[in-house]
Amino acid sequence: MVASSMPTITSTSLRIGELAALTGTTPRTIRYYEEIGLLARGDRPKGKHRLYRESDVRRLVELTRLRDLLGLSLEELRRLLEAEEARDELRRAWRQSPVAQERLRIVDEALRHLSRQLRLVRRRRRQLERLEADLSESRRVALARRRELRS
C-alpha cells in the first residue's frame, strides 16, 4: 500500500476540467487554443484524455490575462507569445551553455520581450486612468449639486 503502481513522472497531472477550473476558463476554450496552436498538443493517443502540468497552468493564466486585460485577438496573442516561446527555448539552452556571451544574448532577448508587453500594459492603464478620472469628475459634479440641493 505504501508504494503505489507507478511513480509519477510529471509534477502534478491535471485533467482538462481541473486545468479549466484553476485558470477560470472552460474545457472548450482549452481545446480550441490547442486546435489553433496557442497551446501545445502534448503527444497523446487520439481519443484519450489530455493531461496537463503546472507549467500549463502558468501558460494558460498568462494567455487569458493578456487576452482579457489587453483585449488582444488570439492572432495578436500568438505573435506576442511566439517571442516568448523562443525565450523558453533559449532558457533551456541557457542551462547547457555557460558561455557568458551566449547568456547575455538570451537575457537581452528576454528584456526586449518584457519591454514590449510592459508598453502595451502601460498604455492600457493610462486609458483606464483617464476613464476613471472622467467618471470621478462627473461624480464630483453630482455630489456638489446634491450638497447644494440639501442646503
Added chain:
Amino acid sequence: MVASSMPTITSTSLRIGELAALTGTTPRTIRYYEEIGLLARGDRPKGKHRLYRESDVRRLVELTRLRDLLGLSLEELRRLLEAEEARDELRRAWRQSPVAQERLRIVDEALRHLSRQLRLVRRRRRQLERLEADLSESRRVALARRRELRS
C-alpha cells in the same frame, strides 16, 4: 447668398462615415449597434442616409470606451447604460421640475450609476496594475542577471 436654403436645425449633422471616423469605429459597427438597440434608430425614411449629431459622438465614444476597457459584452453594456438612458430622461425632467425633492432623487440616481461604473473601472485598473507589477518584477530580475553577466 447670405441666407442659404434652410436653417440647420441640429447642431452639426454627420454622416455615418464621419461618425465612424470621429469615434474610431466602422459604419458596419454603428449599423449593428442600431440594429440591436444600443444606438437610437433616429426616424428616417428607410433607404435614406443616417444623420448624427454631437450627442451621438459622445454616446458612441462612451460605448466603445466601456466595451474595450472593461471588456463587456454588448448585452452587459446595454444593461449598464439602460440606467444612463433613464438618467437622461430624468435630466430632461430636471429642467421642467424645479422641485428640490424631485431633483434630489435624480441626482441620487445619477450617483448610484456613476459609482457602479467606477467600481468596474477600478477593479480593472487593479488587475492591470498587478499584471504590470509582475512584468516589472520579471524585468528587474532579467536586468540584475544582465548586470551580473557584464561584470
Added chain:
DNA sequence: TTGCTCCTCACGTCACGTGAGGTGGC
C-alpha cells in the same frame, strides 16, 4: 461495475467584416 469526466464531431451564437448590387445628395 457505476458514475463521473472525458472524447470528437458539428451546429449555434456574438460581434462584427466583406462583398454585391443598387440608390442618395449636410
Added chain:
DNA sequence: TTGCTCCTCACGTCACGTGAGGTGGC
C-alpha cells in the same frame, strides 16, 4: 452629370457555447 458615400441584404469569420452520441479511468 459624375463620383463619392451611403443603402440593404446576405454570407463569412473569430472565439468560443452547447448538445449528441460514445469512450476512458492521475
